[in-house]
Amino acid sequence: MSATLSLQELTDQLKQLEEQASAEIAAAASPAALEALRVALLGKKGRLSGVLGAMGRLPAAERPLVGQRANVLKELVQTQLGERLAGMKGLALAEKLERERLDVTAPSSYIPVGHRHPLITTTEEIVDIFCGLGYRVEEGPEIETDHYNFTALNIPPHHPARDMQDTFYLSEHQLLRTHTSPVQIRHLEKTPPPVRIVAPGRVYRRDAVDATHSPVFHQVEVLAIDEGLDFSHLRGTVTTFLQAFFGDLPVRFRASYFPFTEPSAEVDVRWRGRWLEVMGCGMVDPAVLEGLGLDPERWSGFAAGLGVERFAMVRHGIDDIRRLYTSDLRFLEQF
Numbered sequence: 001m002s003a004t005l006s007l008q009e010l011t012d013q014l015k016q017l018e019e020q021a022s023a024e025i026a027a028a029a030s031p032a033a034l035e036a037l038r039v040a041l042l043g044k045k046g047r048l049s050g051v052l053g054a055m056g057r058l059p060a061a062e063r064p065l066v067g068q069r070a071n072v073l074k075e076l077v078q079t080q081l082g083e084r085l086a087g088m089k090g091l092a093l094a095e096k097l098e099r100e101r102l103d104v105t106a107p108s109s110y111i112p113v114g115h116r117h118p119l120i121t122t123t124e125e126i127v128d129i130f131c132g133l134g135y136r137v138e139e140g141p142e143i144e145t146d147h148y149n150f151t152a153l154n155i156p157p158h159h160p161a162r163d164m165q166d167t168f169y170l171s172e173h174q175l176l177r178t179h180t181s182p183v184q185i186r187h188l189e190k191t192p193p194p195v196r197i198v199a200p201g202r203v204y205r206r207d208a209v210d211a212t213h214s215p216v217f218h219q220v221e222v223l224a225i226d227e228g229l230d231f232s233h234l235r236g237t238v239t240t241f242l243q244a245f246f247g248d249l250p251v252r253f254r255a256s257y258f259p260f261t262e263p264s265a266e267v268d269v270r271w272r273g274r275w276l277e278v279m280g281c282g283m284v285d286p287a288v289l290e291g292l293g294l295d296p297e298r299w300s301g302f303a304a305g306l307g308v309e310r311f312a313m314v315r316h317g318i319d320d321i322r323r324l325y326t327s328d329l330r331f332l333e334q335f
């Protein structure tokens with residue numbers, strides 16, 4: 001039997017083991033290292049067992065004291081191991097969260113939504129109002145013959161009205177249409193009256209560009225042919241349309257001249273303290289109906305034509321027609 005061991009020596013060893021264990025647990029770098037430490041400290045062949053193995057050399061009365069002390073140590077080590085492990089896991093989680101951080105308040109990638117151009121929405125609004133009055137939409141070609149653009153509209157060759165609408169000729173008889181009025185002729189050729197149509201579209205004139213002129217612009221043509229139509233129908237239709245578009249504003253008709261209507265008028269609306277000319281109109285000239293083989297004694301009707309740019313500019317307070325063509329988003333996004 002080896003030399004007796006004093007209680008003091010054994011408690012000192014336990015105290016030392018406690019200090020070492022604390023330091024080693026604190027220094028452990030990973031959960032695996034902690035597990036290895038647990039085995040090395042508290043396992044069957046661990047260091048605590050090693051110390052306690054010497055307990056047999058104590059007087060029997062002192063053994064329970066050491067056993068108690070060892071249990072306290074064991075619990076302390078277990079607690080420290082547990083806390084250290086929880087600390088490691090918490091840190092790992094925090095790191096993971098930081099790495100995978102998602103800022104839900106960050107602006108998403110922005111895909112701008114497009115919308116229709118003010119000239120399109122204005123055209124649609126005009127056309128919609130006429131559709132509500134029973135009109136159908138018709139279209140015609142932008143490359144026209146001088147027959148449809150002029151002659152059939154009672155503007156024979158050498159008529160001075162041709163100069164009012166100086167145009168782009170593609171060949172002797174082909175040109176870019178100067179107005180949407182040729183759609184009246186094309187439609188009546190294939191459709192016997194009664195007819196009620198609106199014809200929106202692009203038109204061309206040899207105009208210099210300025211704040212109110214563009215060589216390419218847009219019109220909407222209106223045509224109604226039936227039995228018994230007279231000037232009061234024209235006036236009522238045009239007034240109803242203008243009030244639907246502009247609101248309940250004063251409307252005035254001024255006598256004017258167009259080769260394809262008789263009588264002819266220009267229409268003004270009272271807008272912001274002044275009279276604004278917004279469209280031309282008139283009763284379809286009997287000569288136009290005769291040219292189509294329609295009996296002017298039986299059929300009569302009215303026609304009107306308006307510039308879409310003018311309507312859009314008045315509606316939105318746009319000062320320069322060129323803004324409508326420059327595709328500047330700072331301008332277009334306002335509509």
Ligand code: DAH
Pocket residue numbers: 178179180181221222258261279280281282302303304305306
């Ligand atoms: N076509 C004419 C122009 O471009 C506008 C116009 C006036 C059309 C009178 C019509 C009308 O249908 O009756 O200036």
